Amino acid sequence: MAVIALGTGDHLGVVWGSLGGKEVGLAVIAPASLVSVSGIRTNAWVTGIFLAVELAAIAVLAWLGPVHVEQPISTLWTPHELGQGDVLVGASAGLVASFAATALFAYNGYGTTVYFAGETRQVSSIGKVVMWSLGITVVAECLPLVAVLLGTPSMSALMAAPSPMNYFLLERGGDTVNTVVSLGITIAIVNAVIAIMLQIGRLLYSSARDRAWPDVIGRPPAAVHPRLRTPVQATPIMGAASIVVAWLVPLDTLILATGANLVVLYIFVAVSALYGRISGATAHATYRMPAWPRVPLGVIGVMAYVLYESIDADRRPVGIAVAMVAAGYLYYYAYLHPRREHRWTLLDPVRDTTE
Incomplete structure (x- = not known):
């Protein structure tokens, strides 16, 4: 969650320069913790609305690429890295494989549906939901990525840019499109933070409920709100832990x-x-x-x-x-x-x- 939250400043700083620091990412975690303590139905509405906004941002990226195709189709399967003087050179299979670990993180998360099985009716459908989530994730991430790779005016400039997506949006859409889509991406980040907070709060709660910790540690996170029926202490505990990790670790x-x-x-x-x-x-x-x-x-x-x-x-x-x-x-x-x-x-x- 800390990794995702710290990306907030990169995109929000495009709209307001004063909101481009690390502190913005830390600040996102706190309200996300409060939202996650609310009822599961409320969270479903919040994340659903945010999802619609981020899908719209993805649609803009996916449209800008095909209407400005400049790179050859072989770009999609020919790995490159930046050499001296920002010149593109071929990337080895080993280098590509070493970054596959980071790529896994981008697509991982589809299986977290199982964390909500205890609050789901017709729980036998969870397996199908997981597979649908995987399919939607792959499509929603691959379409804009392919569009950006094929539509960028300069591959070396794209790879050298501190924020590649913003470089592409400025070059192909201008300041207004960059601002609007950056806000959409920021909402997507906040949405992801809320979704992960919902998950890890229930993870800590279930471990405490099943007495995986000494009682002095396990009793507080095992508490459930009497009306909202959510892990009212486990969720903010994990939020606080994420803030500490995000602050201390690069x-x-x-x-x-x-x-x-x-x-x-x-x-x-x-x-x-x-x-x-x-x-x-x-x-x-x-x-x-x-x-x-x-x-x-x-x-x-x-x-x-x-x-x-x-x-x-x-x-x-x-x-x-x-x-x-x-x-x-x-x-x-x-x-x-x-x-x-x-x-x-x-x-x-x-x-x-x-x-």
Whole structure:
């Protein structure tokens, strides 16, 4: 959430220069926390309206590119990087793979629908919602990206620009279009912050509810608002933690570490898919992965290569991701596993029949 929130200043600063600093991103997190504490239906309306605005901004980007095509179609599959004097040179496969971790972060998030399964009627449709979210995400991100790559007047200038999207908008749409679309992108960022806040607040709440923490730590985030029925303390706790992280950690480090963490996560999911079928742990599940075991084996192979290239480029982000996983295992085996009879018990869902 800190990574996304810190992008607010880059686009809002285009409209008002005084709002282009890091502090703007930090300030976005606080009201997003308050909005996220409101009822789930209120949040659905807020995020839905914001989504309509950001889709309109995407439509403008997707339109400006095709009407000003200057770059060859081969641009889409020929990787380049900036060399000396901002001259385009070919990028190696290893460099492309090392940035795949960051690309994963751009598309990740479609699966967070499952965090709201406990507040969803007809919960059996969650799987379909996840897949639809993935498809919409890919289309909504690829269309403007393709448009910008093909429609930019100069690829080297685009890559050298501090804010490539703003460079493209100024060149192809002018100041007014740049201002309007930048506001739309800002709304999209705020919307993403709210959506992630909704997710991580429920993540902390559920871990506290299932007694994954010592009681002195776990009781406050396990509280639910009696009327709104939202994690009234867990959400602002995660908001405050995000503000601290965003303030102390450089943005580049946050981006790379988040991407590396996702690569490690994808590997764990693929290993779990293999282990669950082999051990029989998922034999009771209604869903059976098609093309098993080729899909998880393919994911492990690709992610292992991305991880290797990421380590070769910069070991620190991968080190942070591995340290996070190691800390989780240490906590589990040192505290939770010896108390597994009454800690992290994964309670059955409470069925609420009220409206």
